[in-house]
Amino acid sequence: MALIEVETLTKTFKISKRREGLSGALMNLVKREYQFVQAVDNISFHVEQGETLGYIGPNGAGKSTTIKILTGILTPTEGRVEVNGLVPHKQRRQHVKNIGVVFGQRSQLWWDIAVIEAFTLLRDIYEVSKNDFQKQLKKFDEVLEIGPLLHIPVRKLSLGQRVRCDIAASLLHNPPVVFLDEPTIGLDVAVKSNIREFIKEMNASLGTTIILTTHDLSDIEYLCQRTLIIDQGKIIFDGDLEKAKNELARKRKIQIDLYEHIDIDVIREKLNIAQLEFTKRNDYSLTISFDKNEISAINIIQTILDHFHPRDMKIEEPTIEAVVKEIYSEDI
Amino acid sequence: MRSLFFYSKIYFRYLSQYLKSRLEYRADVLIQIVSALSAQIGTLIFVLTIFNHIPDINGWSYGEILFIYGFSQTSMALFSMFFSNLINLGRLYILDGNLDRVLLRPLPPLLQIIIERLDIGSFSTLALGFGALSYAAVKLNLSFSYHLLFFFVVLIFSAVLILGGVVLILVSLTFWVKDPTGAIAWPLMTIRDFAKYPITIYSAPLQVFLSWILPLAFTSFYPATLFLERTDYIFHVRMTPLIALLTWGIGLFIWKRGLQRYESAGS
Numbered sequence: 001m002a003l004i005e006v007e008t009l010t011k012t013f014k015i016s017k018r019r020e021g022l023s024g025a026l027m028n029l030v031k032r033e034y035q036f037v038q039a040v041d042n043i044s045f046h047v048e049q050g051e052t053l054g055y056i057g058p059n060g061a062g063k064s065t066t067i068k069i070l071t072g073i074l075t076p077t078e079g080r081v082e083v084n085g086l087v088p089h090k091q092r093r094q095h096v097k098n099i100g101v102v103f104g105q106r107s108q109l110w111w112d113i114a115v116i117e118a119f120t121l122l123r124d125i126y127e128v129s130k131n132d133f134q135k136q137l138k139k140f141d142e143v144l145e146i147g148p149l150l151h152i153p154v155r156k157l158s159l160g161q162r163v164r165c166d167i168a169a170s171l172l173h174n175p176p177v178v179f180l181d182e183p184t185i186g187l188d189v190a191v192k193s194n195i196r197e198f199i200k201e202m203n204a205s206l207g208t209t210i211i212l213t214t215h216d217l218s219d220i221e222y223l224c225q226r227t228l229i230i231d232q233g234k235i236i237f238d239g240d241l242e243k244a245k246n247e248l249a250r251k252r253k254i255q256i257d258l259y260e261h262i263d264i265d266v267i268r269e270k271l272n273i274a275q276l277e278f279t280k281r282n283d284y285s286l287t288i289s290f291d292k293n294e295i296s297a298i299n300i301i302q303t304i305l306d307h308f309h310p311r312d313m314k315i316e317e318p319t320i321e322a323v324v325k326e327i328y329s330e331d332i
Numbered sequence: 333m334r335s336l337f338f339y340s341k342i343y344f345r346y347l348s349q350y351l352k353s354r355l356e357y358r359a360d361v362l363i364q365i366v367s368a369l370s371a372q373i374g375t376l377i378f379v380l381t382i383f384n385h386i387p388d389i390n391g392w393s394y395g396e397i398l399f400i401y402g403f404s405q406t407s408m409a410l411f412s413m414f415f416s417n418l419i420n421l422g423r424l425y426i427l428d429g430n431l432d433r434v435l436l437r438p439l440p441p442l443l444q445i446i447i448e449r450l451d452i453g454s455f456s457t458l459a460l461g462f463g464a465l466s467y468a469a470v471k472l473n474l475s476f477s478y479h480l481l482f483f484f485v486v487l488i489f490s491a492v493l494i495l496g497g498v499v500l501i502l503v504s505l506t507f508w509v510k511d512p513t514g515a516i517a518w519p520l521m522t523i524r525d526f527a528k529y530p531i532t533i534y535s536a537p538l539q540v541f542l543s544w545i546l547p548l549a550f551t552s553f554y555p556a557t558l559f560l561e562r563t564d565y566i567f568h569v570r571m572t573p574l575i576a577l578l579t580w581g582i583g584l585f586i587w588k589r590g591l592q593r594y595e596s597a598g599s
């Protein structure tokens with residue numbers, strides 16, 4: 001049995017349609033029209049213990065909704081969810097003892113009290129020993145640099161400072177399962193890389209199972225062996241993005257700078273292959289796009305070397321963004 | 333099942349945090365207490381003068397009316413002290429999605445909401461209500477045996493629970509009727525003033541309403557009659573703890589059902 005099991009999960013929101021203007025508002029009082037949004041539409045997946053799962057998709061795809069179901073906040077409309085043998089929305093209090101949750105968009109901390117007070121309150125709620133608590137604080141201070149923030153009320157922190165405190169708060173009790181919904185939102189480059197390192201380390205040393213949603217694909221590239229892509233409530237990809245990068249983004253580009261003036265027609269004549277696409281960048285530089293499954297880059301380069309005088313050449317690897325874009329467009 | 337010790341500890345930890353955060357705004361706290369106090373003194377003066385001129389209303393003497401008034405204020409103050417945040421449950425927690433945060437902690441959600449905030453102003457209501465109650469008791473020469481003292485505690489406790497239960501029922505309806513104005517709890521806030529006076533002064537339908545629909549008469553008038561040595565309402569006195577259990581039973585049922593419909597907020 002997998003640690004997290006999601007079977008044919010669906011969540012439908014009923015939204016009352018609002019008409020425009022004051023007369024519309026009055027009409028709304030008399031007669032409401034409803035609209036149904038399938039935020040999560042019949043999805044299934046399993047996560048094994050110790051996995052770091054990336055969960056990505058465009059805005060409004062259903063990521064946060066899925067996380068809210070997995071953490072027991074929302075009750076599914078249909079389907080089955082189990083985490084660690086518990087059904088989150090039914091055995092919620094038992095379940096939340098074993099999980100850590102960060103919603104980057106919305107703080108889980110009490111607004112009016114100082115960070116350290118919030119932490120000690122959480123220590124008492126989760127019954128963490130004083131010793132462990134001190135150890136955790138020290139560790140978090142090293143990675144998240146929260147030391148200077150401890151005595152500031154939460155409402156006075158900047159977005160990035162608050163997110164750092166939220167991450168620390170969610171991990172105080174050393175949960176075996178962690179849900180991170182946009183945990184790197186608003187973080188500067190240095191802290192972001194610290195956090196990535198920290199998440200990776202936590203996964204490696206403690207075997208923590210992690211589900212991570214983000215709009216920063218480099219987070220995913222760095223941390224996740226497996227990624228789910230969700231779009232309009234449906235899972236459209238489940239696998240290794242690195243592999244997908246190799247399989248899906250077949251289009252490669254070579255950028256070539258020549259000493260001589262470029263005449264596309266001459267080059268096209270020498271490189272007589274139908275599927276090539278030429279784009280002139282300027283008089284001395286051009287880009288050749290090709291499908292790497294049909295033509296090898298070596299062939300192109302060899303031909304260029306034989307007939308022209310190249311000054312510089314660059315092969316562009318597909319980026320992870322390009323891969324994700326391609327998956328989205330295939331879905332449509 | 334976690335021990336009572338654990339919950340009491342958590343309760344006091346929340347309480348001290350809350351007080352600490354409030355005391356940062358000393359002026360604010362002072363204003364709250366002073367304004368609540370002056371409002372209370374205002375009504376008290378009103379009651380004292382009006383009823384001083386009328387020796388008896390509908391068979392209720394001035395002292396008796398004051399006692400009922402004091403009982404009502406005492407239970408209302410204790411309600412505000414412990415359950416005031418329940419009134420925010422609809423808008424602040426259910427509609428604004430703050431319930432997310434509460435649901436992610438391994439503590440009963442209602443407990444967390446109740447202890448996240450308390451109404452400091454209600455201390456002055458409590459002092460005045462209890463003052464009025466004691467003054468009336470002395471004036472009426474009421475004898476308080478240990479027996480009666482015990483019943484007093486039970487009945488005040490029940491009255492507070494009834495107020496809390498009724499509010500819980502009303503605000504839990506927010507899960508169905510998405511009411512951003514918090515108007516659901518509004519009738520209670522107005523109608524509760526009726527409970528400050530002997531309900532026999534009202535028309536029969538209103539009496540039925542205050543007894544069996546919105547049972548506010550059980551938070552003041554009925555339980556108070558036990559100490560006024562009136563025997564006509566002994567059935568209602570006995571019903572008071574049962575009504576407390578019933579309102580909480582219904583309240584918890586609606587709350588639990590509503591929780592399954594909780595939609596969080598978009599972000």
Ligand SMILES: Nc1ncnc2c1ncn2[C@@H]1O[C@H](COP(=O)(O)OP(=O)(O)OP(=O)(O)O)[C@@H](O)[C@H]1O
Nearest residue numbers: 013039058059060061062063064065595596597598
């Ligand atoms: N409480 C709610 N009530 C009604 N509709 C909702 C609610 N929460 C989410 N939705 C709708 O469900 C869909 C999915 O929302 P969700 O928040 O899960 O998206 P997301 O993938 O997390 O997006 P983002 O990347 O912007 O955070 C959206 O169309 C949203 O409008």
Ligand SMILES: [Mg+2]
Nearest residue numbers: 063064065599
């Ligand atoms: Mg989201």
